[in-house]
Amino acid sequence: MSTARPPANSALVELKGVSVVFGGKVRALDDVTLTIAQGDIVGLVGESGSGKTTLCRAIVGLTLASSGEVRLNGKSVAGQLTTNPLAFRRQVQMLLQDAVASLSPRMTIGRALHEPIAIHSLPREEASSRLQAILKRLGLQADVLVKFPHQISGGQARRVGVARALVMQPQVIIADEPTAGLDVSVQGELLNLLLDLQQEFGLTYLLVSHNLNVIRRVTARTAVMYLGQIVEEAPTRELFDKPAHPYSAALLSTNPAIDPAHRTRRIVLKGEIPSVVNPPSGCRFHTRCPVAQARCSSDSPPLTDISPERKVRCHFPFTLDPARRPPSADEDH
Amino acid sequence: MSQANLATTTALVRIRGLKLEASTQRGTAHILRGVDLDIGRGRILGVVGESGSGKSSLASCLLRLLPSNITHLGGQRRVRRHDLLKLDDTTIAGWRGKRIAMIFQDPMTALNPLFTVATHLVDVLHRRHPGISRQDALGRARAALVSVGIADADLRLAAYPHQLSGGMRQRVMIAMALLVEPDLLVADEPTTALDATVEAQIVDLFEGLRSKFSGSIVFISHHLGLVAQLCDDLCVMYGGTVVETGPVAEVLSKPQHPYTQALLACEIDSDAQGGRLVSIPGEVQDPVAPHMACVFAPRCAQADARCRATVPALQACGAQRTVACVRYGELG
Numbered sequence: 001m002s003t004a005r006p007p008a009n010s011a012l013v014e015l016k017g018v019s020v021v022f023g024g025k026v027r028a029l030d031d032v033t034l035t036i037a038q039g040d041i042v043g044l045v046g047e048s049g050s051g052k053t054t055l056c057r058a059i060v061g062l063t064l065a066s067s068g069e070v071r072l073n074g075k076s077v078a079g080q081l082t083t084n085p086l087a088f089r090r091q092v093q094m095l096l097q098d099a100v101a102s103l104s105p106r107m108t109i110g111r112a113l114h115e116p117i118a119i120h121s122l123p124r125e126e127a128s129s130r131l132q133a134i135l136k137r138l139g140l141q142a143d144v145l146v147k148f149p150h151q152i153s154g155g156q157a158r159r160v161g162v163a164r165a166l167v168m169q170p171q172v173i174i175a176d177e178p179t180a181g182l183d184v185s186v187q188g189e190l191l192n193l194l195l196d197l198q199q200e201f202g203l204t205y206l207l208v209s210h211n212l213n214v215i216r217r218v219t220a221r222t223a224v225m226y227l228g229q230i231v232e233e234a235p236t237r238e239l240f241d242k243p244a245h246p247y248s249a250a251l252l253s254t255n256p257a258i259d260p261a262h263r264t265r266r267i268v269l270k271g272e273i274p275s276v277v278n279p280p281s282g283c284r285f286h287t288r289c290p291v292a293q294a295r296c297s298s299d300s301p302p303l304t305d306i307s308p309e310r311k312v313r314c315h316f317p318f319t320l321d322p323a324r325r326p327p328s329a330d331e332d333h
Numbered sequence: 334m335s336q337a338n339l340a341t342t343t344a345l346v347r348i349r350g351l352k353l354e355a356s357t358q359r360g361t362a363h364i365l366r367g368v369d370l371d372i373g374r375g376r377i378l379g380v381v382g383e384s385g386s387g388k389s390s391l392a393s394c395l396l397r398l399l400p401s402n403i404t405h406l407g408g409q410r411r412v413r414r415h416d417l418l419k420l421d422d423t424t425i426a427g428w429r430g431k432r433i434a435m436i437f438q439d440p441m442t443a444l445n446p447l448f449t450v451a452t453h454l455v456d457v458l459h460r461r462h463p464g465i466s467r468q469d470a471l472g473r474a475r476a477a478l479v480s481v482g483i484a485d486a487d488l489r490l491a492a493y494p495h496q497l498s499g500g501m502r503q504r505v506m507i508a509m510a511l512l513v514e515p516d517l518l519v520a521d522e523p524t525t526a527l528d529a530t531v532e533a534q535i536v537d538l539f540e541g542l543r544s545k546f547s548g549s550i551v552f553i554s555h556h557l558g559l560v561a562q563l564c565d566d567l568c569v570m571y572g573g574t575v576v577e578t579g580p581v582a583e584v585l586s587k588p589q590h591p592y593t594q595a596l597l598a599c600e601i602d603s604d605a606q607g608g609r610l611v612s613i614p615g616e617v618q619d620p621v622a623p624h625m626a627c628v629f630a631p632r633c634a635q636a637d638a639r640c641r642a643t644v645p646a647l648q649a650c651g652a653q654r655t656v657a658c659v660r661y662g663e664l665g
Contacts, residue, residue, distance in 0.1 A: 250530060
């Protein structure tokens with residue numbers, strides 16, 4: 001049943017110049033290029049309205065790209081959805097942000113977990129025994145199966161969501177805010193579980209989170225989004241140590257640390273995130289950027305490689321040789 | 334009830350043995366199980382705790398805004414020598430918006446969609462200063478918007494709430510609270526609904542307000558990092574009780590209560606990559622369960638027989654610090 005997995009480090013999910021336009025006006029995604037390698041954990045950060053959820057939906061095929069292409073295993077997602085949608089959906093599963101709301105209130109947990117097996121006409125015996133093994137692995141007791149969603153805790157609902165995704169034996173799991181709304185005392189448990197499952201099942205993750213500490217700890221690479229564009233993509237550690245894009249620098253500086261020794265000077269941006277209906281000209285960040293130059297308001301910077309591992313969409317990234325940077329950009333970063 | 338050795342001499346609010354119970358279908362829920370707390374004059378007190386710890390209920394008690402299924406409210410809450418519990422409804426209603434103000438968690442629903450920003454602000458001023466002229470009130474309202482960092486104040490005064498962004502609405506809420514010039518300002522998770530860069534702006538605003546605002550602030554949050562940066566004092570709550578209090582920096586650098594220690598261990602707050610993440614096993618105690626022992630004992634790695642048999646009282650543990658743990662002193 002399960003297909004042979006591609007070798008590690010080969011591109012599993014590729015987005016090439018993907019734009020998503022709603023109603024002809026709202027450019028929710030604008031020229032997004034991102035590659036997720038097999039076995040990687042990639043983090044996605046950005047504020048609300050930056051396009052994180054639209055990007056997730058584009059990968060799982062719930063939203064189709066207006067231009068550009070999304071590929072899974074080298075094959076176009078749009079093509080796979082027309083030829084064999086069920087086979088495609090088995091490969092890419094999504095953990096939804098609100099785990100309780102994603103379960104039907106009128107179905108017991110057991111029914112909700114068996115439903116995908118029926119929809120995908122999986123061999124019943126095999127799928128059922130796999131489900132049992134997964135439930136055991138996730139620490140969900142059998143009595144959970146007869147309960148309704150309102151009778152289980154938030155942590156349990158999230159594990160039910162994970163079980164429902166795993167029974168399809170996916171290659172990629174898109175996790176949209178998996179720890180949002182969970183208390184600090186239990187989020188570690190869920191993240192440990194997700195990391196263990198990644199090893200055991202050879203999974204690839206795209207992890208969306210507002211929690212920068214979670215992204216920093218769990219992911220290998222991170223993409224930062226602003227107004228529908230990826231403004232920086234880098235190995236997580238390099239990004240947190242030395243952000244190249246002024247927006248990344250500001251976003252990361254807002255993360256309050258408990259230990260005074262870890263605190264950095266907070267960069268407070270002017271204003272608020274503009275509307276995607278009418279985005280600023282040139283670089284979309286120039287209206288709030290502390291180091292914007294004249295050129296930034298007219299010229300849109302492309303996503304450029306600044307090292308083999310890093311890409312940034314900025315005319316004057318902080319990693320640039322200081323001699324080539326304009327004087328006002330010369331802040332202490 | 335032991336006397337908590339907080340900044341008692343300068344306390345604006347003094348809470349002793351505050352209990353809050355509500356009747357539910359499953360029985361009586363113990364929402365607050367005897368809270369002792371002092372709020373120092375002119376200080377910012379951070380209240381942290383996980384969901385269900387009673388943070389917001391404590392805030393509601395401070396304003397006495399409580400739902401109708403409350404069956405028992407006991408203990409003492411003194412503000413300037415008045416016991417809030419003994420005030421009649423008319424008197425306490427008169428305090429709200431004059432001596433006590435609150436900033437709610439969700440700025441989207443806290444403003445009335447039918448009225449402009451100016452109406453909201455002027456209403457607050459009319460209540461606070463009866464007889465104020467409309468011109469004067471509008472002038473002050475405009476100044477308040479400027480002080481919370483709203484550009485184009487004249488334009489915004491005429492705007493309706495739906496025309497403002499989330500951050501802007503929260504600024505309007507803060508401006509309303511400041512116009513009251515309250516002795517006590519209660520801010521219940523004021524930045525939780527906001528985006529990271531906007532949250533940074535609001536936190537910056539709170540820091541800037543410290544010099545202008547003479548009252549005390551209770552800042553409720555589940556975000557330890559935020560509280561660590563903004564507040565003077567810290568109160569850690571768990572299961573409807575206060576487990577530890579003290580100056581922020583000291584509590585966070587040398588936590589005494591096992592729950593505070595466990596909570597800090599769960600924070601992912603370092604460069605360390607790899608390794609297991611820490612969590613606290615078990616679940617928060619059911620509020621319907623009777624209060625016979627330490628509420629944290631079922632999840633505490635250091636609990637012994639005494640913890641399961643006695644309710645720990647809040648005891649002094651060093652200058653201006655208190656902890657509610659029977660094993661305090663034994664545990665290194």
